[in-house]
Amino acid sequence: MKRFTASFFALPTAVLLLLSGCGNAVKEYEAVDTAMGTVVTQKLYTEGDNVTGDVERLLSDLEKTKLSRRIAGSEVAKLNANAGTGTYTEVSGELAETLQELSGIYEDSDGALDVSIGALVSLWDIDAHAQESYEDAGEQPDGTGGKTEGYHLPGEAEIKEALSYSGFSKIERKDNSFLLPEGMVLDLGAVGKGLACDDILAWLEEQAEVKAAVISVGGSILTYGEKPDGTAFKVAVTDPFDTGTYRGYLTLTGNWFVSTSGDYERFVEVDGKRYHHILNPATGYPAESGVKSVTILSKNGMISDALSTACFVLGEEKGRLLAEKYGVEALFILEDGNISMTEGMQEYFTEQTK
Numbered sequence: 001m002k003r004f005t006a007s008f009f010a011l012p013t014a015v016l017l018l019l020s021g022c023g024n025a026v027k028e029y030e031a032v033d034t035a036m037g038t039v040v041t042q043k044l045y046t047e048g049d050n051v052t053g054d055v056e057r058l059l060s061d062l063e064k065t066k067l068s069r070r071i072a073g074s075e076v077a078k079l080n081a082n083a084g085t086g087t088y089t090e091v092s093g094e095l096a097e098t099l100q101e102l103s104g105i106y107e108d109s110d111g112a113l114d115v116s117i118g119a120l121v122s123l124w125d126i127d128a129h130a131q132e133s134y135e136d137a138g139e140q141p142d143g144t145g146g147k148t149e150g151y152h153l154p155g156e157a158e159i160k161e162a163l164s165y166s167g168f169s170k171i172e173r174k175d176n177s178f179l180l181p182e183g184m185v186l187d188l189g190a191v192g193k194g195l196a197c198d199d200i201l202a203w204l205e206e207q208a209e210v211k212a213a214v215i216s217v218g219g220s221i222l223t224y225g226e227k228p229d230g231t232a233f234k235v236a237v238t239d240p241f242d243t244g245t246y247r248g249y250l251t252l253t254g255n256w257f258v259s260t261s262g263d264y265e266r267f268v269e270v271d272g273k274r275y276h277h278i279l280n281p282a283t284g285y286p287a288e289s290g291v292k293s294v295t296i297l298s299k300n301g302m303i304s305d306a307l308s309t310a311c312f313v314l315g316e317e318k319g320r321l322l323a324e325k326y327g328v329e330a331l332f333i334l335e336d337g338n339i340s341m342t343e344g345m346q347e348y349f350t351e352q353t354k
């Protein structure tokens with residue numbers, strides 16, 4: 001069975017026919033696909049047609065037109081292409097707003113979340129190597145670790161150089177136009193899945209026939225609406241020490257976003273040491289902050305995704321302060337195996353007894 005970073009509990013895959021209060025049949029549809037370089041899992045409860053394909057198209061459009069740094073023509077690729085040229089790049093109002101919010105989180109996290117570290121991300125190349133190993137094995141990326149063969153572990157000088165190109169505060173803005181300095185590369189990998197969940201929620205709210213949904217885009221999950229049987233959503237939190245199992249789950253009703261960042265999601269191992277994909281912009285190395293994973297519960301997808309990454313880099317103490325500042329709930333699974341969470345999270349989290 002495939003494993004996911006955090007996911008809703010598996011239910012029988014057969015389509016169930018349920019009767020809603022007004023007599024219309026509510027059908028349940030499931031879909032598993034890949035988009036934005038990750039696994040997308042959907043469960044939709046609707047009185048209408050199966051629209052899981054529409055959600056997949058929405059994600060693919062978001063990646064192509066806005067977020068991908070690899071697809072030429074996307075807004076982020078255009079920003080990167082103009083870095084150091086002196087030419088400001090105009091972006092959509094939505095992306096401009098996102099960049100503004102990211103600037104705030106960069107400041108509030110003391111630079112722990114810095115989406116301008118694309119050059120460093122490319123140098124480490126961990127996503128690509130972890131991904132490669134899954135492809136070799138004919139599997140989806142599911143957090144089981146990377147291939148070391150042929151992997152180049154970056155050296156001090158290379159790391160220093162890549163870091164010299166980063167620093168979100170170096171970006172200049174005029175209205176909705178932005179100018180990156182020479183060598184800077186934006187990488188929205190830390191927030192893209194949360195942004196995707198925000199877009200899906202906005203779209204779902206226009207689909208009157210869809211009554212409820214649980215959609216997971218990699219480490220970010222959206223719960224929407226109310227299930228026809230009135231039961232709550234259960235969103236599992238992976239055990240980072242045993243990624244095929246859950247450490248517990250969140251019980252949620254209505255619209256929520258849950259994002260998890262963990263050192264088990266993407267990594268390579270060199271000489272027995274794990275190098276994972278969440279980098280500390282202060283050191284240039286994978287963050288070592290005493291946590292194995294951070295789960296954020298929020299009413300905003302981008303914020304949940306951004307803060308799960310930021311809190312992972314900051315560690316428990318500073319991460320809690322950041323979570324409080326943004327009014328979100330946070331759950332830290334620590335390197336010693338203990339769990340630490342904000343007071344509000346206790347209302348939602350149930351630990352799994354093993």
Ligand code: AMP
Binds near residue numbers: 188261
């Ligand atoms: P996430 O899985 O949401 O925590 O995001 C991790 C991804 O964000 C990585 O694969 C990189 O592409 C990028 N990234 C890694 N470290 C950082 C960081 N400190 N700030 C911003 N983006 C980062």
Ligand code: MG
Binds near residue numbers: 190191304305306307
């Ligand atoms: Mg994130």
